[in-house]
Amino acid sequence: MIAGAVSASLLSVPVLAKVGPPEKDELKFGFIKLTDMAPLAVAYENFFFEDEGLYVTLEAQANWKVLLDRVIDGELDGAHMLAGQPIGATIGIGTQANVVTAFSMDLNGNAITVANHVWEAMKPQVAKTADGKPRHPVKADLLKPVIASYQAAGKPFKMGMVFPVSTHNYELRYWLAAGGIHPGYYDPIHGDNSGQQQADVLLSVTPPPQMPATLEAATIQGYSVGEPWNQQAVFKGIGVPVITDYDIWRNNPEKVFGVSQAWADAYPNTHIRVVKALIRAAHWLDENNANREAAVRMLARSQYVGADAKVIANSMTGTFEYEKGDKRPAPDFNVFFRYNATYPYYSDAVWTLTQMRRWGQIPEAKPDDWYQSIAKQVYRPEIYRQAAEALIAEGKMKAADFPDFDKEDGFRPPQNGFIDQITFDGHQPNAYLNQFAIGLKGNDKL
């Protein structure tokens, strides 16, 4: 057997991009019931995992905390994760553990929904387009008088997000702060991890699939969550999405595929093969619109997202329904492969870190190079590159599908697709933070 393994590895030398056999071929991956887990479902259903010699079991998890803990303690080999989870774990927000990612799962895909009565109060102020429909994107300025009326009545205004280090949390905070509403600070030094210091709006954690039920129970007045849970509110007639994350930050990074550092070290070939399968899946999802229909049917099955196909189809096939009947085109609502969506850019990690600093999860000032070194510790484009090159060598993908790896430094060019017109340059996180009216910057401390 050893002789066999040696001769196999000798044979593999001439072909440069050839990846060795997987060290571990029976794997269990976790996910949360959200449409952006699609690359995992597609890689399974289209046998892309099996093509890599991997026998994968996909298992829905109860919430983001359970999912992260199970990846850290090895019950799961890897999981669909919030972009902030590997970063948050690495710098010790909540749990301390080394978690890495070599694959970004998608761009965009979230929205902010408010309860019907909140929308009724906002709607008269919303500008109208020529055909009498509300003009989108709706800014948080319009939510301000509603919050003021709550405060005048002595009631707190509460909103849900899915996890303290979730993109949903940062997007909701970004939108609120851009409208002059304070979403509150975290103060870990004094043991306060509620994120509600000085807050105008109290944000709290609710698992994604429970958002509509929690809104219906009036425990919260609005929420920020991924699909299909905004469209579900529309179908159930309990809430109205006011803005998608595409309008808060055009093509923002959203989920990643995370594994523990120990796992990545122990199973390097397996890791590359998993990323290969996921790249093919993401490419398939964006290849043409016909595949999106097939993906909807896949996701509607009870072991994946399980919601009704028509609810999932709303956002997955390039449209988004705001109020009932107000369905608008949103071709980039869910991006799985276009715009190099799957490449793990350091600058995406840096942006997440800036928001952790902005809201006090990172309580003290850090130099710019600290941001970069953490990003490089967590994001692993070199693994992605090996997977991509192997796919190109096998003829399954084309070099043109990927960034030019020889020239790529891992930083997207400065981006300006934000709702508040502020430009983000991943090389200068502190300069970026200094531009916000609301939020910690420089040497600020609570």
Place this chain on the structure above:
Amino acid sequence: MASIITLPALPKPARVIQHSRALALPLLGIAVFLLLWHLAASQVQTSLGTLPGPVQTWQQFTNLVAEHQHERDREAAFYARQDKRNAAKLGQNLQAEVRVREYTGKPTFFDQIGTSLLTVMAGFLLATAIAIPAGIVLGLNQGLYAALNPVIQLLKPVSPLAWLPIVTMVVSALYVSDDPRVAKSFLNSLFTVAMCSLWPTLINTAVGVTGVDQDLLNVSRVLKLSRWQHVRTIVLPSSVPMVFTGLRLSLGVAWMVLIAAEMLAQNPGLGKFVWDEFQNGSAASLGRIMVAVVTIGFIGLLLDRSMLSLQRHFSWNQQLSQH
């Protein structure tokens, strides 16, 4: 009943009435229950549509059966693909290591039932293995019983929801293995079930042992039976009815606890099925949860009945076998 002497001719009218009553009344009860369920469900409007009645629940049951069949087909296809891949691998290199991996698809409703049954029996057996010996020791030693009784009373009412996090942490800390033969989730469910369900057996055994007839104790003393002979011939036979009453209660608790633990910890089984469907929130979800509820109740009933027939089989003392 037994006192009536019947002749092998035509059954007496009284007996016919009695028999048909024995059959008709339960049927009537079930029919009224289904009718009330149907009427009540159609009045409740949830955000996922009306609450499913018996008809919709039955439809979902047939859907679950169909899904089970479909999944088995996929399983066969999975193994066929794997065989092909393995054959190709061997074709390239005769020394290549090939193994048959287990099917990686989703567990169906019926798979989940099997998992739950297996887990509850394992947890129940563990609880029994602890509770009966401990109960005998406590029953024989009044001093020890008095000393430990407060602790037992303190631990007895603790909910599985409180044990589960502790059990999970302890199992994770102690059970470290790169290639675990037994899944952690199985152990978590098993220990939680055992922790919660051992108390009725323990207490009933202890009480049964304490309540052995004084005459029998005197006999044992006169015959100068050894400790072991005393337990085997005097204590055990006379406390068997109480032990079985305890076991029946324990099994009921075990089944209830297991479903709660599976829901909370996402461990495989019927509890996870319910939770997944709740999270799915599709038009069919409520009906599927109803199927699970009926199934959980039905299995609970079967477990109780089978325990009862075991009790009848083992009981010398027939006086409390009628419930």
